[in-house]
Amino acid sequence: MSILHTLLWLILIYFVALHALYLLLVLVGAVQIRKYYRGITFAEFRQIARSPLTMPVSVIIPAHNEAPIIVNTVQNTLKLNYPQHEVLVVNDGSSDDTLDVLIKAFHLRRVDKHGPQHLLTQEIRAVYESPEHANLVVVDKENGRRADAINAAVTLSTYPLLCIIDADCVLDEDALLHLARPFLRDMRVSSVAGIVRPSNGLTVENGEIVHCGLPETLLGLNQEVEYARSFQWARTGLCRLNSMLCISGALMMIKKSLFEAVGGSSSSAITDDIDFTIRMHQHLFDRRRKEPAKLAFVPDAICYTEVPEKFGLYASQRNRWQRGTLQALLRNWRMILNPRYGLTGLFGMPFFIIFEALASIVETCAWVLMVVMLALGAATIWEVLVMLYLAYILNAFLSLTAVLLSEATRLRATSWRDLRRLLLSIFLDNLGFHQFHLIARIVGTVEYVFGRKDLGAQMERIVPKTKPV
Numbered sequence: 001m002s003i004l005h006t007l008l009w010l011i012l013i014y015f016v017a018l019h020a021l022y023l024l025l026v027l028v029g030a031v032q033i034r035k036y037y038r039g040i041t042f043a044e045f046r047q048i049a050r051s052p053l054t055m056p057v058s059v060i061i062p063a064h065n066e067a068p069i070i071v072n073t074v075q076n077t078l079k080l081n082y083p084q085h086e087v088l089v090v091n092d093g094s095s096d097d098t099l100d101v102l103i104k105a106f107h108l109r110r111v112d113k114h115g116p117q118h119l120l121t122q123e124i125r126a127v128y129e130s131p132e133h134a135n136l137v138v139v140d141k142e143n144g145r146r147a148d149a150i151n152a153a154v155t156l157s158t159y160p161l162l163c164i165i166d167a168d169c170v171l172d173e174d175a176l177l178h179l180a181r182p183f184l185r186d187m188r189v190s191s192v193a194g195i196v197r198p199s200n201g202l203t204v205e206n207g208e209i210v211h212c213g214l215p216e217t218l219l220g221l222n223q224e225v226e227y228a229r230s231f232q233w234a235r236t237g238l239c240r241l242n243s244m245l246c247i248s249g250a251l252m253m254i255k256k257s258l259f260e261a262v263g264g265s266s267s268s269a270i271t272d273d274i275d276f277t278i279r280m281h282q283h284l285f286d287r288r289r290k291e292p293a294k295l296a297f298v299p300d301a302i303c304y305t306e307v308p309e310k311f312g313l314y315a316s317q318r319n320r321w322q323r324g325t326l327q328a329l330l331r332n333w334r335m336i337l338n339p340r341y342g343l344t345g346l347f348g349m350p351f352f353i354i355f356e357a358l359a360s361i362v363e364t365c366a367w368v369l370m371v372v373m374l375a376l377g378a379a380t381i382w383e384v385l386v387m388l389y390l391a392y393i394l395n396a397f398l399s400l401t402a403v404l405l406s407e408a409t410r411l412r413a414t415s416w417r418d419l420r421r422l423l424l425s426i427f428l429d430n431l432g433f434h435q436f437h438l439i440a441r442i443v444g445t446v447e448y449v450f451g452r453k454d455l456g457a458q459m460e461r462i463v464p465k466t467k468p469v
Helices: 002-038 042-052 071-080 100-107 145-156 173-185 217-239 257-262 271-282 311-331 337-359 357-375 381-406 417-431 435-451
Strands: 057-063 087-092 109-111 124-129 136-141 161-165 190-199 202-205 210-213 252-257 294-305
Touching: 002 202, 002 217, 002 252, 002 357, 002 381, 042 173, 057 071, 057 124, 057 145, 057 173, 057 435, 071 087, 087 100, 100 136, 100 337, 109 381, 136 145, 145 257, 145 271, 145 435, 161 173, 161 257, 161 417, 173 252, 190 217, 190 271, 217 294, 217 381, 217 417, 252 257, 257 271, 271 311, 271 337, 311 337, 311 435, 337 357, 357 381, 357 435, 417 435
Parallel strands: 057 087, 057 161, 087 136, 190 294
Antiparallel strands: 109 124, 124 136, 161 252, 190 252, 202 210
16 A cells, blocks of 8 residues: 555656646746847837848748638738748648639649759649739649648748748738747847647638637637647747757748758658657757757747647547657657757756656556555545645646736737636636546557557638628
């Protein structure tokens, strides 16, 4: 019985350490964001928007079976406030009418266009341009997954900066200006990440955001809180420690030269964004390199992406994320606790293994252990309830801190009703939603061990709300 009690205490220490570390990262992120806002001026962004010396950007949009939403995404990127940018859309072997929808919407014409093949990809079948939008290029290619589509776009891109987004993304009007600013201020900056939030509550008119609402379902609200906690605050703290090992594929700006030097995205990766980010860290922070490098996180570059509001799709997504995280970490195991990679190896890799990849396993062990101890009489029902209450309070406090910090930013809730719904979702999270998330990740872990490498179910796209006439 003493062994069971010891295990339970070890798990309790683990969860206290997990939430304490996340709280520390949130607070570090809050300090960094406060410093950022103190150092910017509107005049600086006006100068970036008007200057002919501002580095031009190639916006890359990989698309597979995205017919319902792709036109809205392209309209949004074409209207971004930036002095010079091109938009490259890659139809990655879609089986629906994604390409036909694009041809019709933008009056595309086939052209003879090639680029240097630094990255090997599946066959490019055709390239199209629009007579109405000189900065729009559409690539039609054989299916090779998202990473392969990104690599194909890079070979045809023109500009030194790449901004990679997903086909369901809606960017804030000035997102490119905010993402480009760190590159202009510091030559050491090699890649920049921004904030990703759910788009399910947006109202969009001709590619422009006219209202920022919240998802209607509790599952969507649950993810709204999760994205605020993880993407807005914790990852800012991780970036400060050179340990942000997963820059979301929904929004990343990177130097084209670095993207090619790392070897591009891996089409064999289950989740190519975390795999690429870890390999990028390995390349940048290897102390044998003489060139200094930095990553930046900007809290006012905002991307809205669709989150699943059906439990089956949500489980499939989290299953894939878990398998992708395990794959990426194990592929790069030599970085773990390796001082050659500085804080990335000494803190970032262990943190992601212990408190990200293994968190679901440890929590499942805690649930099983509590049931066993109850059955054997090694613990009373009150002791178990105290443990559950402590876990509930720790999780709720961390989420509440993130949401209340967000209320001091431009991403605050647009109404008291929305704020009440967010707070309600925090206290409902551990009453079923969190446990469902846990099961999806455990299944993902087991399936990874048995060799599953597919991408799971594709999202069922929802056409964005439009402003009533």
